Amino acid sequence: xxxxxxxxxxxxxxxxxxxxxxxxxxxxxxxxxxxxxxxxxxxxxxxxxxxxxxxxxxxxxxxxxxxxxxxxxxxxxxxxxxxxxxxxxxxxxxxxxxxxxxxxxxxxxxxxxxxxxxxxxxxxxxxxxxxxxxxxxxxxxxxxxxxxxxxxxxxxxxxxxxxxxxxxxxxxxxxxxxxxxxxxxxxxxxxxxxxxxxxxxxxxxxxxxxxxxxxxxxxxxxxxxxxxxxxxxxxxxxxxxxxxxxxxxxxxxxxxxxxxxxxxxxxxxxxxxxxxxxxxxxxx
Amino acid sequence: xxxxxxxxxxxxxxxxxxxxxxxxxxxxxxxxxxxxxxxxxxxxxxxxxxxxxxxxxxxxxxxxxxxxxxxxxxxxxxxxxxxxxxxxxxxxxxxxxxxxxxxxxxxxxxxxxxxxxxxxxxxxxxxxxxxxxxxxxxxxxxxxxxxxxxxxxxxxxxxxxxxxxxxxxxxxxxxxxxxxxxxxxxxxxxxxxxxxxxxxxxxxxxxxxxxxxxxxxxxxxxxxxxxxxxxxxxxxxxxxxxxxxxxxxxxxxxxxxxxxxxxxxxxxxxxxxxxxxxxxxxxx
Numbered sequence: 001x002x003x004x005x006x007x008x009x010x011x012x013x014x015x016x017x018x019x020x021x022x023x024x025x026x027x028x029x030x031x032x033x034x035x036x037x038x039x040x041x042x043x044x045x046x047x048x049x050x051x052x053x054x055x056x057x058x059x060x061x062x063x064x065x066x067x068x069x070x071x072x073x074x075x076x077x078x079x080x081x082x083x084x085x086x087x088x089x090x091x092x093x094x095x096x097x098x099x100x101x102x103x104x105x106x107x108x109x110x111x112x113x114x115x116x117x118x119x120x121x122x123x124x125x126x127x128x129x130x131x132x133x134x135x136x137x138x139x140x141x142x143x144x145x146x147x148x149x150x151x152x153x154x155x156x157x158x159x160x161x162x163x164x165x166x167x168x169x170x171x172x173x174x175x176x177x178x179x180x181x182x183x184x185x186x187x188x189x190x191x192x193x194x195x196x197x198x199x200x201x202x203x204x205x206x207x208x209x210x211x212x213x214x215x216x217x218x219x220x221x222x223x224x225x226x227x228x229x230x231x232x233x234x235x236x237x238x239x240x241x242x243x244x245x246x247x248x249x250x251x252x253x254x255x256x257x258x259x260x261x262x263x264x265x266x267x268x269x270x271x272x273x274x275x276x277x278x279x280x281x282x283x284x
Numbered sequence: 285x286x287x288x289x290x291x292x293x294x295x296x297x298x299x300x301x302x303x304x305x306x307x308x309x310x311x312x313x314x315x316x317x318x319x320x321x322x323x324x325x326x327x328x329x330x331x332x333x334x335x336x337x338x339x340x341x342x343x344x345x346x347x348x349x350x351x352x353x354x355x356x357x358x359x360x361x362x363x364x365x366x367x368x369x370x371x372x373x374x375x376x377x378x379x380x381x382x383x384x385x386x387x388x389x390x391x392x393x394x395x396x397x398x399x400x401x402x403x404x405x406x407x408x409x410x411x412x413x414x415x416x417x418x419x420x421x422x423x424x425x426x427x428x429x430x431x432x433x434x435x436x437x438x439x440x441x442x443x444x445x446x447x448x449x450x451x452x453x454x455x456x457x458x459x460x461x462x463x464x465x466x467x468x469x470x471x472x473x474x475x476x477x478x479x480x481x482x483x484x485x486x487x488x489x490x491x492x493x494x495x496x497x498x499x500x501x502x503x504x505x506x507x508x509x510x511x512x513x514x515x516x517x518x519x520x521x522x523x524x525x526x527x528x529x530x531x532x533x534x535x536x537x538x539x540x541x542x543x544x545x546x547x548x549x550x551x552x553x554x555x556x557x558x559x560x561x562x563x564x565x566x567x568x
Binding site: 022024114163 | 294298302305306308389390391392393394395396397398399416420421424425427446447450451452453454537
């Protein structure tokens with residue numbers, strides 16, 4: 001097992017990244033909010049195949065939470081995170097403070113305009129501006145050659161990819177598959193807050209997505225009728241769930257499609273009590 | 285005289301910057317819109333003292349012009365520019381196309397929120413978003429260790445400095461003094477459009493700024509009364525000028541001051557026909 005270097009100050013991480021670059025080492029970044037699960041660890045392992053050093057960042061970013069959202073109860077497990085990163089082979093962890101990331105005079109934001117107006121951005125209007133701003137800062141601090149994100153946060157992945165391309169960061173942007181529990185539930189740091197009964201019902205979201213993919217494979221193309229089937233499955237298997245949206249979109253542009261064509265993603269958000277889950281599946 | 289390397293494609297400049305970094309060479313960037321004058325060349329010369337290689341960028345950035353502004357008649361002199369850069373000792377020129385900088389799907393913008401609401405930002409509400417966005421892109425393409433900007437565009441310098449700090453680019457941000465004609469007129473690519481009579485009157489702007497500084501040195505602190513004196517000087521010596529604003533602000537925060545204290549900048553904008561000039565002076 002390798003030694004794990006932990007940096008807390010921005011300048012320390014910048015100096016470390018500079019030293020690595022001077023030695024000709026390539027860097028992969030895995031930005032996280034901590035409370036790591038197998039999904040994050042899969043990104044670290046993939047990063048180790050793409051670069052010499054993987055820098056995992058842990059920062060529960062306040063600017064991506066709205067005042068009514070779950071910033072304060074977002075799960076935190078610093079010691080567990082460090083153990084998991086070390087076991088996965090990650091070499092560096094950057095854990096900045098909110099005070100250093102957002103000093104009092106801070107007033108610069110980066111926004112991706114169109115991709116953020118729909119889906120999660122429709123429900124959480126300031127969310128993605130916070131995500132893009134913090135990732136831009138992390139890119140400039142860590143100076144990675146490769147950045148890895150999970151497909152679980154589908155819209156986030158597309159928004160950050162667009163930002164990286166538009167702003168010309170010389171970074172290889174890698175999107176990795178969603179990691180799931182055996183029963184299909186997508187791994188999420190928020191799953192731990194589900195009641196036992198909700199946890200039992202939650203795999204219905206993935207069942208509905210799989211049903212959509214099966215219907216498309218059988219030749220169905222009408223999005224509205226596929227959505228009806230999905231809502232019926234969720235209504236039956238997860239009666240506690242309140243569906244925020246079910247959407248069918250072009251993979252990269254997030255444009256809604258009413259007739260399923262190529263490169264289409266079905267995505268959804270649903271609430272079990274106060275726990276909000278999202279999931280998605282490429283169905284064509 | 286050194287050889288001048290010209291890059292036109294983003295990927296070519298990125299590759300060149302990567303090669304320089306691998307050789308341990310430091311890079312200074314001097315972003316310009318071309319039509320170079322002695323002010324730009326002073327930035328290149330200063331850059332050569334701060335870094336091994338100076339990359340001058342020439343790009344008349346469409347996103348910082350509003351539809352009613354002078355994008356199409358902005359002066360262009362590519363061959364003259366290359367000769368001047370070469371004579372000043374600059375080694376690299378990056379001249380991207382608008383099509384490559386802003387491809388059709390482009391939709392990411394970076395904004396500094398408060399500093400851009402006043403002065404030039406008050407008159408030109410979309411201007412600074414265009415400036416910060418293009419400079420962010422140029423930072424990511426050129427990957428400089430040092431960036432040089434002129435004090436002539438005072439607010440622009442403060443906005444870009446704020447952006448650089450807020451977004452953690454590891455770049456030494458250097459602001460250089462305004463270069464002036466013998467009669468005091470600040471060098472600007474737009475001066476060439478002044479009529480002979482307006483050109484004769486235009487130094488009144490600097491005379492008014494110097495009068496403000498003299499009054500402060502004599503112990504005057506009331507901004508309103510100093511502004512009156514400035515307006516009187518411009519009214520008398522430059523009757524063709526229409527003053528857009530005269531402002532007294534804290535140097536870095538751009539906060540307006542009514543009683544002149546330390547670190548105060550007097551700035552102004554005035555129009556001679558369709559030619560709009562800006563200037564400023566640190567008066568305390």
